[in-house]
Amino acid sequence: MVVAAVLPAPTANASSGVWRDVVVTGRSADGAARAVSAAGGRVLASLPVVHGVAAKLPQDATLSREWVVTPQRELGVASVPAAAAGTAVSTVRGTLGLPVNGNEGSGVTVAVVDTGIADVPDLSGKVRHRVDVTGTGGGDGFGHGTFMAGLIAGSGAASGGAYRGVAPAAKLVDVKVADAQGRTDLITVLRGLQWVSEHAHEVQVLNLALSSDSPLPYQIDPLAQGLEALWRRGVTVVVPAGNTGPNTGTVTSPGNDPVLLTAGGLVESSTANRGDDVVGTWSGRGPTWQAHSKPDLVAPGGHMVSLRSPGSVVDRSNPQARIGNGYLRGSGTSMATAVTAGVVAAAIAVQPKLRPDSVKNLLTGTTYTAAGLTRAAGAGAGGLDAARVLAAAPGWRATKSEVQYDRDTDAIVRDAPRWAELEKAVLDRNGAAATSAWNKLSPASRDWATRSWAQLDPAARSWATQSWAVRSWAGAGGEWAARSWAARSWAARSWASGTWTARSWAGADWAARSWAARSWAQADWTAARSWAGDSWAARSWAARSWASDQWSARSWSWLLQP
Numbered sequence: 001m002v003v004a005a006v007l008p009a010p011t012a013n014a015s016s017g018v019w020r021d022v023v024v025t026g027r028s029a030d031g032a033a034r035a036v037s038a039a040g041g042r043v044l045a046s047l048p049v050v051h052g053v054a055a056k057l058p059q060d061a062t063l064s065r066e067w068v069v070t071p072q073r074e075l076g077v078a079s080v081p082a083a084a085a086g087t088a089v090s091t092v093r094g095t096l097g098l099p100v101n102g103n104e105g106s107g108v109t110v111a112v113v114d115t116g117i118a119d120v121p122d123l124s125g126k127v128r129h130r131v132d133v134t135g136t137g138g139g140d141g142f143g144h145g146t147f148m149a150g151l152i153a154g155s156g157a158a159s160g161g162a163y164r165g166v167a168p169a170a171k172l173v174d175v176k177v178a179d180a181q182g183r184t185d186l187i188t189v190l191r192g193l194q195w196v197s198e199h200a201h202e203v204q205v206l207n208l209a210l211s212s213d214s215p216l217p218y219q220i221d222p223l224a225q226g227l228e229a230l231w232r233r234g235v236t237v238v239v240p241a242g243n244t245g246p247n248t249g250t251v252t253s254p255g256n257d258p259v260l261l262t263a264g265g266l267v268e269s270s271t272a273n274r275g276d277d278v279v280g281t282w283s284g285r286g287p288t289w290q291a292h293s294k295p296d297l298v299a300p301g302g303h304m305v306s307l308r309s310p311g312s313v314v315d316r317s318n319p320q321a322r323i324g325n326g327y328l329r330g331s332g333t334s335m336a337t338a339v340t341a342g343v344v345a346a347a348i349a350v351q352p353k354l355r356p357d358s359v360k361n362l363l364t365g366t367t368y369t370a371a372g373l374t375r376a377a378g379a380g381a382g383g384l385d386a387a388r389v390l391a392a393a394p395g396w397r398a399t400k401s402e403v404q405y406d407r408d409t410d411a412i413v414r415d416a417p418r419w420a421e422l423e424k425a426v427l428d429r430n431g432a433a434a435t436s437a438w439n440k441l442s443p444a445s446r447d448w449a450t451r452s453w454a455q456l457d458p459a460a461r462s463w464a465t466q467s468w469a470v471r472s473w474a475g476a477g478g479e480w481a482a483r484s485w486a487a488r489s490w491a492a493r494s495w496a497s498g499t500w501t502a503r504s505w506a507g508a509d510w511a512a513r514s515w516a517a518r519s520w521a522q523a524d525w526t527a528a529r530s531w532a533g534d535s536w537a538a539r540s541w542a543a544r545s546w547a548s549d550q551w552s553a554r555s556w557s558w559l560l561q562p
C-alpha cells in the first residue's frame with residue numbers, strides 16, 4: 001500500500017498570516033513549483049498529470065499570467081439515499097443483456113478512485129494494488145468504493161452468483177481518495193490521479209464516481225484536465241452525470257467534460273424488459289453550462305444491489321437497505337458509472353486494441369431507446385446495451401474523425417515548442433514574433449488550425465461572447481483574470497489536448513461550442529467587446545486568414561492591441 005505523506009503547514013505569511021490551498025497549473029510541474037516558491041508559497045505535491053502542483057500560497061500572493069491558480073474544493077460521492085426496505089431490486093445483468101453466469105473482463109484492470117475497497121469474499125484476489133493518498137489507512141470506512149467495486153467486478157460468491165458484477169473477471173486497483181465520512185477534495189483526488197498516471201500502463205479503465213459543483217470551465221479545471229490526460233494515455237475514464245436532476249443544466253463536474261464518458265442513471269422498474277426503463281429523476285441532465293450535450297448515455301443506477309463494507313458509515317446508516325449478509329441496495333449515477341465502467345472493461349477484454357475514443361463511440365453507437373429513454377428525457381444516446389457492445393467490439397474500427405483526430409494530435413504534439421513560441425509572442429503582443437512562430441509550424445498543424453477556425457460561424461461566436469466574455473468569475477479569486485485564461489488556452493499542451501476529441505461526438509456542435517469556448521472567448525487582452533460584432537465576422541476567421549502568407553505583423557495586430 002502506498003501512503004502519501006502528510007506535509008506540515010508552512011509558517012504563516014508575515015504580511016497576512018493567512019494561507020490558502022490551491023492547485024497551480026500551466027506549462028509544467030517544475031515551472032509551477034518555481035512560481036509558487038517565488039510567490040512565498042510552499043509546494044505540497046507535484047502533479048505532472050496536470051502540469052502543475054498542489055500548494056499553499058499566502059492569501060495575498062499573486063502569480064504571473066501564465067499560471068492558473070485553482071482554489072481547493074470539496075468533492076462528494078454521486079449517490080442518493082438508499083431505497084426503503086421492500087423496494088424491488090435491480091436486474092442489471094438482464095437489462096444489459098448479459099448472461100447470468102458470464103465471466104467478462106478478463107485481462108483488464110479498472111482503477112476505482114473512491115473511498116477504498118473492503119476485503120470481502122466477492123472481491124477475493126481481485127485487487128491488484130491498494131493506494132491510499134488520504135493517510136487514513138486502508139479499507140473502506142465509508143462504504144461507497146466497495147459498492148462500486150462490486151458492480152464492476154464482484155464475483156457474486158456470497159449470493160450464489162445472483163449479484164454478480166458486470167465484468168467479474170476484471171482486476172481492480174483501489175485508489176483511496178476519501179476518508180471514512182466520504183469526504184475528499186480536489187488536491188487529494190489529483191494525487192490519486194497522479195498515481196494512476198504513473199501506472200497508466202497497468203490500467204485500462206478508470207471509474208471516478210465523484211462529483212462537484214465546479215465554477216470553472218472544464219478547459220482549465222484541473223480535475224477535468226487530469227482525467228483528459230489519462231484519456232490521452234489510453235485510459236477510458238467514466239464519470240457520473242451527478243444526482244441533481246431532473247432539471248436541465250444539472251450535470252456536475254467532471255461529467256461536463258465533452259471528452260470523458262459521462263453516465264446518467266436509468267431505473268429498470270425491476271424488470272429486464274427495456275420498454276419500461278426511464279431516466280432516474282435524480283440523474284443530472286444537460287446541456288451543460290458550456291452548452292455541451294450530456295450525459296453520453298444512461299446505465300442502470302436505480303435500486304442497485306452491490307457489496308457492503310461491513311461496519312462502514314453507509315452500512316450502519318442504512319440497515320433497511322441490507323440484502324442478506326453481504327449486500328446493500330442503493331441508487332445514483334455513481335452506480336451507473338460503475339456499471340458503465342464494467343461494460344467498458346468487458347469490451348476491451350474482447351477487443352484490446354480499442355482506444356478511449358473508439359470505446360466511447362462503441363458504447364454510444366449501440367444503445368437502445370425506449371419511451372422514457374430519449375435525449376429530451378436526459379438519456380443522451382440511450383440505454384447502455386452490453387450485449388450489442390460485446391457483439392460489435394471485435395470488428396469495431398475507428399471512425400474517420402477519430403483517425404483525423406489522431407493525425408492532428410500527433411502533428412500538434414510534434415509542434416509543441418512552436419505552439420509555445422506562438423503563445424508567448426501573442427501574450428507579449430509581438431506581431432513580428434507571432435508571424436515568425438506561425439510560419440515555423442508544420443503544414444499539418446497549420447492545416448488543423450485552418451480547418452478548425454474555418455468551421456466557426458457567427459452564431460458560435462455570438463454564443464461564445466455571451467457565455468464567456470461577460471462572466472464575472474465572482475468568488476473564484478483574482479487568478480481567474482482573463483489573462484490567465486488566455487495564457488492557459490494558448491499553451492502548447494492545451495492545443496494538443498484531447499478536448500478536440502469532442503468533435504467526434506458532436507459534429508458541428510464541436511465547431512460551434514468547444515473550440516469557441518476553449519481558446520478565445522475569455523481573452524481579455526483585447527477586451528470582451530473586441531470579440532463581439534464585426535470582430536467576430538465570419539470573414540475574419542476564414543481559412544485564408546490562417547494561411548501562412550497572411551500572418552504578417554499586420555495580421556496579428558488585432559490580437560496585439562492594448
